[in-house]
Amino acid sequence: MGATCSSILPSSCCRQDEGSNREEEPLLADKERRAVNMLVELFERRSTVSFYEGEPLSALSTLAYSDIYHLQLSAATVFSEVSEMDTRPVAREALEPILYMLQSPHIDVQNGASAALGNLAVNVENKLLIMRMGGLEPLIRQMLSPNIDAQVNSVGCITNLATADENKTPIAKSGALLPLTRLARSRDLRVQRNAAGALLNMTHSAEHRQQLIGAGAVPVLVELLGLDDPELQYYATTALSNIAVDDSGRQLLWNTQPVLIDALIRLVDTSTIKVQCQTLLTLRNLASDDQFQVQIVEKGGLDSLLPLLQSAYDPLVISASACLRNLSIHPDNEKPILDSGILTCLISLITQSGNEEVQCHLISALRNLVANNNADNTSFAEAGLFDHVKEVMENPASSDLVIGEVIAALNVFVINESLWPYVLNGGFIELLIPLTRSSVPELQYNACVTLSSIAAKANEGSESLVRAWDRPDGGLQSYLAAFLAIDEGMDPMLRSIALWTVLLFLESESPDLIRLVTSHPSIIRNIEKIAAANASSDGDPRNSAYTGDSFAGPRSSRAFESDIYDQDGENTEENDDDVYTRMVNLAQDVVSLVNTLEY
Incomplete structure (x- = not known):
């Protein structure tokens, strides 16, 4: 602020004229006078002085603890001025006089002290020390003052204190949330912003979100969405986005805030990019629930959202695609999304x-749209879906996350009646085979499951599978032989998928596939060894993974009965004993089927 000594210290103390009328000066003790004189000198070269230690701190403390109002005010003002530029970690000795002045009967002294604390509280160590020294209680008292400057400074300080995780619970339990919620409706924009920022900082854990809800913050945050201030809009959308992380939070918003979606959709069209991004993420979180998924689309959310996918600003595209991903989950939204004409752009x-x-978001959205649509999906292929997906898989720069989403999508595409030929004949088998040896467990597992889903279509299109039998990298036979080798280190789930794939090949009506499997030097032999590992099952059909009336004939709709890893969630693991039992039962099914075949 560029203050001079005369604007901070009592004017009579700054005079150098010995002839001045000393009767007008405050009656200062010698210690106070020496402190004033020292500070006058030090403040002129304050950029090179540390006021938080040594003689400068001692001089400031003398003024802070003085009974003379002007000296206290001078100390508070100096601390406030200095802390604007110097926010280093300070010791208790530096905070003690500031906290003392925070309890002054003079509101302007309190304001200077709280401003200094707010400045120092941008430093993590200072945040924690202020709380440990009991700084919160006097700040709350000051927050309750009718004085606007007191509200601005005290709430601003609490906002900074609330950014430290260690401070959040004490703040939540202190009773501060109720006045913060009230002040978020203040007519003073500075107070509103600070209060909204403090509420936002208290939304980063489920426990504190519930305490905010209990303090009545939700309707206030929704009201802030309708104001014209971008900062308030940003704080409110971010806080609501965090509240919408919890199932209970989304349910509360659904039950009590009927205007929420309308307000958010209006903000999607704002000119402030950070508000746009955060609004889309709020809609994304809300769209974790099916009722919000439908409501957002019904209220016209797609009209505002879809154009943003073509923005040149990556964070905006990320937010828009994340929102679309969740909206695409609901079957009722499939038609509006496709009718919007955005399909070619998405692909x-x-x-x-x-x-x-x-x-990742767009591939997942396309996967959802296909999964939700039982009608003819050839429009996806005609829009170039498989060309683009293949390009991603062939690109060495594609990340494991992206490849994982592609594989999960292919597994959905291949079981779709309109799209499976594009997967089977599009060269994807050759791209999946190397991934069965991936060092990334999710990629390896998903690649194996997707190959088994492709194998379920062997009866309709065995030519592609036959071509891939020994290429690339040894082809399908190499993958199956490796996973069926007698190796105690082999994951029984992966081995079960390989067994299932072999079973599907043998069930097909393709003589070439059946011949390739049964004539392989190790595949059937090793399956027989696996089947023999559990003689106690005695062929009891209840122990068999195969439930058909006979082993002959195609079953093109069958798929391996295990969840594919999805980037949206974790795979549910089976009990180890169940996995092992299923593996042995599958092996026995293969052996039984082989014994019925003529080859």
């Missing part, structure tokens, strides 16, 4: 975007 962005988050 093109898979390769045009260099951002892996955008790629």
Whole structure:
């Protein structure tokens, strides 16, 4: 602020004229006079002086503890001025006089002290020390003052204190949330912003979000969405986005805030990019629930959201694609999304975007749209879906996350009646085979499951599978032989998938596939060894993974009965004993089927 000594210290103390009328000066003790004189000198070269230690701190403390109002005010003002530029970690000795002045009967002294604390509280160590020294209680008292400057400074300080995780619980339990919520409706924009910022800082854990809800913060945050101030809009959307992380938070918003979606959709069209991004992420979190998924689309959310996918600003595209991903989950939204004409754009962005988050969100959205649609999906292929997906898989720069999303999508595409031929005949088998040896467990597992889903279509299109039998990298036979080798270190789940794939090949009506499997030097032999590992099952059909009336004939709709790893969630693991039992039962099914075949 560029203050001079005369604007901070009592004017009579700054005079150098010995002839001045001393009767007008405050009656200062010698110690106080020496402190004033020292500070006058030090403040003129304050950029090179540390006021938080040594003689400068001692001089400031003398003024802070003085009974003379002007000296206290001078100390508070100096601390406030200095702390604007110097926010280093300080010791208790530096905070003690500031906290003392925070309890002064003079509001302007309190304001200077709280401003200094707020400045120092940008430093993590200072945040924690202020709380440990009991700074919160006097700040709350000052926050309750009718004085606007007192509200601005005290709430601003609490906002900074609340950014430290260690401070959040004490703040939540202190009773501060109720006045903070009230002050978020203040007519003073500075107070509103600070209070909204403090509420936002208290939304980073489920426990504190519940305490905010209990303090009545939700309707206030929703009200802030309708104001014209971008900072308030940003704080409110971010806080609501965090509240929407919890199931209970989303349910509360659904039950009590009927205007929320309308307000958020209006903000999607704002000119402030950070508000746009955060609004889309709030909608994304809300769209974790099916009722919000439908409502957002019904209220016209797509009209505002979809154009942002073509923005040149990556964070905006990420937010928009993340929101679309969740909206695409609901079957009722499939038609409005496709009717919007955005399909070609979505597919093109898979390769045009260099951002892996955008790629993951869009691939997942396309997967959801196909999964939700039982009608003819050839429009996806005609829009170039498989060309772009293949380009992503062939690109060595594609991340494991993106490849994982592609494999999960292929597993959905291959079981779709309209799209499976594009997977089977599009060269994807050759791209999946090397991934069965991936060092990334999710990629390896998903690649194996997707190959088994492709194998379920062997009866309709065995030519592609036959071509891939021994290439690339040894082909399907190499993958199956490796996973069926007698190796105690082999994951029984992966071995079960390989067994299932062999079973599907043998069930097909393809003489070439059946011949390739049964004539392989190790595949059937090792399966027989696996089947023999559990003689106690005695062929009891209740122990068999195969439930058909006979082993002959195609079953093109069958798929391996295990969840594919999805980037949206974790795979549910089976009990180890169940996995092992299923593996042995599958092996026995294969052996039984082989014994019925003529080859």
